[in-house]
Amino acid sequence: MTHRQRLSLFIVIDSCIVFMTIFISRFLVNSDFHIVTAEIWMSSLVLLLGHHLFAIKLGLYYKSWEYASVGELVIILKAVSYSVMLAGVFQQVIIQTVHVRLLLITWLLHLLLIGGSRFVWRVYLDSLNKEKQKKKRTLIVGAGSAGTMVVRQLVKNKQSELYPVAFIDDNVSKQHLDILGVRVVGGLDSIDWVVSDLKIDNIIIAIPSLTKKQLHRISKACVKTRVKTQTLPMLEDLVTGKVSVNQFQDVKIESLLGREPVDMDMQSVAKYVTNKTVLITGAGGSIGSEIARQITGFAPKQLILLGHGENSIYSISVELKEQFPTTKTLFITEIADIQDAEKMMRVMKHYAPDVVYHAAAHKHVPLMEHNPEEAVKNNVIGTINVARAASDNHVNTFVMISSDKAVNPTSVMGATKKLAESIVQYMNEQSATTFVAVRFGNVLGSRGSVIPLFKKQIEAGGPVTVTDPEMVRYFMTIPEASRLVIQAGALAKGGEVFVLDMGKPVRIVDLAKNLITLSGYSLDDIDIAYTGIRPGEKLFEELLTKEEVHEEQVYPKIYVGKTSSPYFQEIERLLATSHELNKHELRSELIYLANKKVDKTLSVSS
CATH class of the missing domain: 3.40.50.720 (NAD(P)-binding Rossmann-like Domain)
Incomplete structure (x- = not known):
């Protein structure tokens, strides 16, 4: 039954009840139906009009009676009382005689029948709508x-x-x-x-x-x-x-970031990607696979998906073939470790890519604190291997993915990313290849990020673990991060560090609370437990140091940091002696070197 049909039904029922009650009351008072005067007819008409007027004014006809409570009964009492009082005023003013007993019985019958009709309606709905x-x-x-x-x-x-x-x-x-x-x-x-x-x-x-x-x-x-x-x-x-x-x-939790996504300049991207050979390291990861999806839309001639994990590389290659069944792009899979310099050189020489997106890296902060030597191998030595292979094989554009943790780093992961940025800037000075880095904050939904962890904890009934109530982070979505990487290749002149305007940082605890609520639970259902800041973590992250900041945007919502002086010679010296250091010493050396302000005389080596 529609609302209009329901409203019409109640008006008809109430009209019958109101019209009948005054006549029934007259009979009860005088025991004779034949004694019906013009006064009674006029009073019944006033009572009818008054009831509908007050019923509409008090919202009586708009109530959901299957969930009626004391509040609805009070509204019936008011509507009935006001309409009877109006009839009494009419009798006093026009007829100049108030039939008190008649109106009192009318009021009782009116209240009983109107309330009873709603009760019957509720019983009917209860039986009909189990x-x-x-x-x-x-x-x-x-x-x-x-x-x-x-x-x-x-x-x-x-x-x-x-x-x-x-x-x-x-x-x-x-x-x-x-x-x-x-x-x-x-x-x-x-x-x-x-x-x-x-x-x-x-x-x-x-x-x-x-x-x-x-x-x-x-x-x-x-x-x-x-x-x-x-x-x-x-x-x-x-x-x-x-x-x-x-x-x-x-x-999706990213809906709460309140920031419009970064759009790509399609023409400039197409110019350096379409019908070209593109290689992506770490192509099976969250960012690498999304770059592959977006790049395929620009129809490159070949897309080389390079990664260490065979399952993830297989998955993204199958997905791309299914998602783009009509594309002429040739998808090529390469299972390789970027720590293998010889293999990197062979791959680059064989495919001669025009563009390289370097997304392979170790990024988990606490794990890298316990395994600094592995962070060095993958994030520093691996970057050197890929960058040199790209330079020696005349790649046009090389885009490395960095992190906001590279700014004033306090962790092994951040320090190795800072050194990787320096390597990229050094290679840009030494090579005909255009080298750039792209720096962004936490990526929502990526492997190892807080969102998958929070979701798993919520599904298990909690608690949701947050390190510190005051910890804040910049967040962006996987598609946003990938678009920034791809757009950076089109904007690259060489040596830049591109940064996305990520809006305001978000408190991790607020993110957890919102995700709990969006999952259909209350904060009483799922607890939040504070575990304390982990080794290498900061309460807040920065996107640029004061020395790097440029005020103007080079593209809507994209900034470029001033290039800092690369110190490749000192990085090489650290790598040469890293095997002699224990984990604590290596961590200290990494963070010291990553935060060191190096004179420009150290910026170039032969």
Whole structure:
């Protein structure tokens, strides 16, 4: 039954009840139906008009009676009392005689029958909707075509565990309207009381065309309600039939970053990638595989996927062939370790790539604190091997992925990344190849990042572990990070360190709380445990040192740091003696060298 049909039914029932009560009262007072005067007819008309007036004013017809409580009974009492009082005023003013006993009995009958009709309606709904009571009461955000489609599908789909009870929409012209039996109860600013008043169990954001900023605003409002929130699949997926309208997705935590994604300059990227040979080291990792996906869209001639792990390289190669069935790009897999200088040289010589994206690295901070020699082998020696092989085989552009932990590093991982940046800048001075580095913060959803860990802990019932309540980090998504890397290759002139404007840093504990809420739990269900800062960690990270900062953007939301003086000779001396040092000594030397300000006279070696 639609809202309009329901409203009409209640008006008819109430009209009959109100109209009858005064005549029944007359009979009870005089025991004779024939004694019906014009006064009674006029009083009944005033009573009828007054009842509907006060019922509408007090919202009696808009109440959900299957969830009626004392509040609804108070509204009935007010509507009935006010209408009877109005009839009494009418009798006093017009007739100049108030029939007190008649009005009192009318009031009692009126109250009994109106309340009783609602009780009967509730019993009827309870018997009719036993299955609905088992379903989750769902609020739909967005009363447009997508939201309407969601409601239609949920109502038709008897197997769905969701049942739509209300819409939220900021469009004032839609508010208080009835759409397929579901009322638009208000705008986004009313979502708190709507969730509480209507006992909402689930929220669906049904606006596929939202921008990142709009989704951020809506997601934040939904998170505050502590109700599980989901989104509609992408519009193109619905149109192409990849997914159905009732295949909802959990709101992604990146929606809460509130930052529009970085867009690529398609023409400049296509110019240096299309129909070229591209090699990606660490192609099986989170960033490397996403770079491969995005690069394939530009139709390179060959894409060499190089990595140490055979399973991850196999997975991304199969995925690319399935995702781009019509591409002419030749996908080539190379299982190789970047620590093997000879193998790197052979690969570069054989394929002669035009572009190299160097994404292979050890990045886990605590693990590298315990294994500094492995961080040196992979992040420093590995970078030297790949960079030299690229230079010797006349690669046009070399882009290395760095980290914000390379700024004033306090960890082995950060120190080795800083040395790798210096190697890249040194190679740029020595080679015809254009060498650049790209520096960004934590990548949401990447292997070893906090999000997969938090999700696993939430699924296990908690607790969610956070190192320190004051720890903050810059965050970006995997696609954003990959776009920055690819765009850097187009902007590269040589020796730069590119940095993304990542907005405001985010507190890790806030990230954990939001993820708990988005997963459908409250902070009472899942505990947060503080474990203390781990070796090598800082409470906050920086993206550029004061000496590196350039104020202007070289591309929307992309900055370039001033090139610092490379100190390759000192790096070589450390590498030559690193096998003689224990872990503690090696860690100290790495962090000392990475933070050392080196004179420009040391910047070039033959």
